[in-house]
Amino acid sequence: MMQRLLGVLIIVTSLATGWFMMEFDNFRGQALKLSGEGITYQLEPGTGVATLALDLQQRGILDKPLLLRILARWNEQAHLIKAGEYWIPAGTTPEELLALLVSGKVTTHALTLVEGWTFRQMMAAVNASDALTHLLEGLSDEAIMQRLGHAGEHPEGRFLSDTYHFPRGMTDLQFLQRAYDAMTRKLAQKWEQREEGLPLMTPYEAQILASIVEKETGLASERPTIAGVFIRRLRLGMKLQTDPTIIYGLGDAYDGNIRRSDLKKDTPYNTYLHKGLTPTPICMPGEAALDAVLHPAESKSLYFVAKGDGSHYFSSTLKEHNRAVRKYQLKK
Numbered sequence: 001m002m003q004r005l006l007g008v009l010i011i012v013t014s015l016a017t018g019w020f021m022m023e024f025d026n027f028r029g030q031a032l033k034l035s036g037e038g039i040t041y042q043l044e045p046g047t048g049v050a051t052l053a054l055d056l057q058q059r060g061i062l063d064k065p066l067l068l069r070i071l072a073r074w075n076e077q078a079h080l081i082k083a084g085e086y087w088i089p090a091g092t093t094p095e096e097l098l099a100l101l102v103s104g105k106v107t108t109h110a111l112t113l114v115e116g117w118t119f120r121q122m123m124a125a126v127n128a129s130d131a132l133t134h135l136l137e138g139l140s141d142e143a144i145m146q147r148l149g150h151a152g153e154h155p156e157g158r159f160l161s162d163t164y165h166f167p168r169g170m171t172d173l174q175f176l177q178r179a180y181d182a183m184t185r186k187l188a189q190k191w192e193q194r195e196e197g198l199p200l201m202t203p204y205e206a207q208i209l210a211s212i213v214e215k216e217t218g219l220a221s222e223r224p225t226i227a228g229v230f231i232r233r234l235r236l237g238m239k240l241q242t243d244p245t246i247i248y249g250l251g252d253a254y255d256g257n258i259r260r261s262d263l264k265k266d267t268p269y270n271t272y273l274h275k276g277l278t279p280t281p282i283c284m285p286g287e288a289a290l291d292a293v294l295h296p297a298e299s300k301s302l303y304f305v306a307k308g309d310g311s312h313y314f315s316s317t318l319k320e321h322n323r324a325v326r327k328y329q330l331k332k
Contacts, residue, residue: 038089115286157281211281215244218310223292
């Protein structure tokens with residue numbers, strides 16, 4: 001009798017094991033219930049497979065949470081999943097899901113810092129990003145630079161314009177540190193490769209002039225030519241006399257028009273009154289502006305005037321420049 005019961009038990013156990021293995025194999029290769037093209041899923045730090053499986057079941061994505069837990073232990077992945085934001089495409093199987101979460105290939109977000117932006121414009125874009133964790137919002141410029149470890153530095157122009165990719169949850173402090181370090185490396189590299197004989201004593205002076213060139217340039221092809229004008233003016237001890245510095249010096253008082261009285265307003269950024277460079281950059285210069293300043297075009301031009309189409313007319317004498325002003329600015 002006992003032998004019969006043992007035999008039946010063995011048969012039942014074998015059938016149950018076979019059924020489970022078949023169910024398990026089907027589960028491993030069966031696509032999760034994902035709507036549309038897929039979903040974005042945020043796996044919080046400290047989340048284990050049991051919590052993950054339960055959450056997926058509650059969302060209607062997974063029918064058998066226990067099998068996901070067994071699969072994770074079977075593949076020795078239970079303690080290897082990494083927190084982060086993931087894109088789970090339609091058609092993903094439980095096995096592929098676990099592989100994704102173990103890989104740590106989280107979804108990245110992008111934020112572009114545009115050349116020509118002021119620090120204020122850059123911080124507005126950083127503060128508007130919902131993918132960053134905000135620690136700096138409401139702090140003064142001085143406090144932000146202090147948090148970055150650069151107390152006493154003016155923030156203008158210190159960050160490299162580029163498109164940065166980052167995972168959700170990165171802090172704005174980490175983001176700014178990355179852009180600051182990128183500018184530091186780029187500027188040092190370009191300074192080492194500069195032309196000889198430039199009237200620029202430090203990389204920071206090159207950064208300042210590049211910011212002015214950035215703001216003066218309408219056509220990218222004119223950057224080296226405009227840079228050449230400013231380089232020659234610095235060599236000759238002439239004032240730069242560039243409107244973007246006036247605008248920056250006016251700050252919030254600038255209403256879209258530069259008046260004669262503005263040209264006489266004594267701010268540190270008034271290059272109509274003061275010789276040499278401004279105390280700081282006036283915007284975030286791009287790489288092309290840095291290259292233009294450190295490799296300016298050869299010419300005799302000392303003046304330029306906007307033609308109204310984004311380009312400029314360049315002159316080597318004041319007489320020629322005045323004629324160009326009458327033609328393009330005064331329309332005479």
